[in-house]
Amino acid sequence: MRPRLSRRTAVAALVALASFAALVPTREAAAQAVTPIKFVLDWKLQGIHAWYYLAEDKGYFAEEKLAVTIDQGEGSAATVTKVMAGAYQAGFGDVNAIVQNAAAKPGQAPVMVYVLYNRAPYALIVKSSSPVNTPKDLEGRTLGTPAGGAAARMFPVIAAKAGIDAGKVKWTNVAPNLQEQLLLKDHVDGAAVFSVTSYMNLVAQGVDPDKDIRWFHYGDYGVELYGNGVMVSQQLVKDKPEAVAGLVRAVNKAVRDTIANPDAAIAALMKREPLLNKDLEKRRLMYTLKTVMLTPEVATQGLGDVSDARFARAFLQLKAAFDLQRVPTAAEVFDRRFLPPLAERRILAK
Template identity: 70%
Template sequence: MNLFTTRQRFHQALAAAALALPLLASAQEMTPIKFVLDWKLQGVHAWYFLAQDKGYFAQEKIDITIDQGDGSANAVTKVMAGSYQASFGDLNAIIQNAATKPGQAPVMVYQIYNRTPFALITKADSPIKTLKDLEGKNLGSPAGGAAMRMFATLASKNGLDTSKITWTNMAGNLQEQMLLRGQVDASAVFNVTSYMNLVAQNIDPDKDIRWFQYADHGIELYSNGVMVSPQLIKDKPQAVVGLVRAIHKGVRDAIANPDAAIEALAKREPLINKDLEKRRLMYALKTVVFTPEVATAGIGDVSDERLKRSVADLAAVFELPRQPAPSEVFDRRFLPPLSERKLTLK
């Protein structure tokens, strides 16, 4: 091999390396984030996958992995265990963990469910006509169900003797079936899940079921939203900004085009009933996302005063050793501008 050929190949190698450097740097800039949902794939999760399909996470240099969950309270503990860096879970579970393990609990950075979806359901012909009628009855819930965990707050607000109430644990997909079969007298549910599960079983949830919405009985609690680990905030604050921005764009687009959102969901779970899941998505938007508070504060934010009252309620009911400050459990620094978050539902 002559000197010219050697030099030529040397320069070609340098050029190839130079071309590869930007690609390598780009790959190195990507932040991997493992994200766990609160439950099995449903219409209320469609915005995450719509954001993924539209490349919003990639634009933020985030390599996201989205897994199904098994309870909105469990979504909190999974982040605390280090299995995930972020999740869609329950703010109230954050508060309880922050009270006992300061600095270890996840932090809510984008509140989606402004109104708690917790509810108790019973059959329309049931003798349970008021909350007081629950005494002496058998209630059903999955073991990690947030509605069951928060029942003590509802009971405290409404003078119920919880010692007179028994609980039966069952798989989440059996809640409505066991109620309809009379195996439990009432069930503690997420309304956005249970409403459509009843529809799928040819039950009219408005006529055949009696609903006791926690929010209608003195419970001001917030519920599910996007939370991240304290470590992610410390190490990758810009990734948190990007995560929230990407998810918000997905929420925005899902509101504007729910059909596209459901199609994104169906790519991951082809066996879903698209019509049912679209109805679930719209039901959630109408009942727990869009509220008078959201009309003013925009999607994603909270009222500090309301959050403070919620913390006090939880502290009293669960005898928490301390009351975390709102800033310990919710951080609005990562939110997009209010002008981008003031959305309207068609």
């Protein structure tokens, strides 16, 4: 025969059970604890986006209670306008486009929270057989660019540094997937490109980009601009600062994992787009790491951060090139409060 509980014991048990139930979140409450984030890339899926999908597969977003939806983009400058419009809460895009928008529309532009491209991957390219041997030789010639392309948008900066009369350069919009092809077929004299994209596009077309193409990298002509990184809306910073910090932590982990094991990152990318050329995208990823990400500056200050002095000089270059009405403060453009500790971001330059 089971012993009967006393009334006092029974009441105490019910109180304890109710208290425990109050501490256990309901399914609805648990769902509400997850922050949804719509995230837009700078372009179509490529090896340079692999770390975002690796973060997803490894559960880094979930660990931070984030539900991140990743969409393809239409240009690194276009990312800024998409986040400004409220269509996305975060994205991967161009910090220099943030500067321009912050100058014109204070308080509305997104904020960069994690810089990935320590060296802006902007370049002008011509065929090696071209009579264009210096950037100034582009005067009187036609350059192709996709609509929203950041390299073309930033052309006035290299023009000012390299002595090009920008008014003497003609432009034509081209389909993104035809940019290199039109150059190779002489439909344009040159192109303003993202080196990390164009380099491998040329390889895919059977061209040796080191021998068959002449490159004018903006950074080689005194252009001190940074490039792409993770940006978030000001509303997300205001309403969900913990989500911003979590997003940055997750991306930082995935970038470090990608550097340590590129094959795993490319495998995560291929799960989303099996029709990509796996070997080409891995080569694109490695080229990006080598040329614009793992720089001596990153070896010193870690992934994600900027040099304040260089940042200030870059702002002045943008002001001169675009005749900005005002130079935004660094805090309007970049917020390092969300960066993980240096020990978690340090990567030796290769």
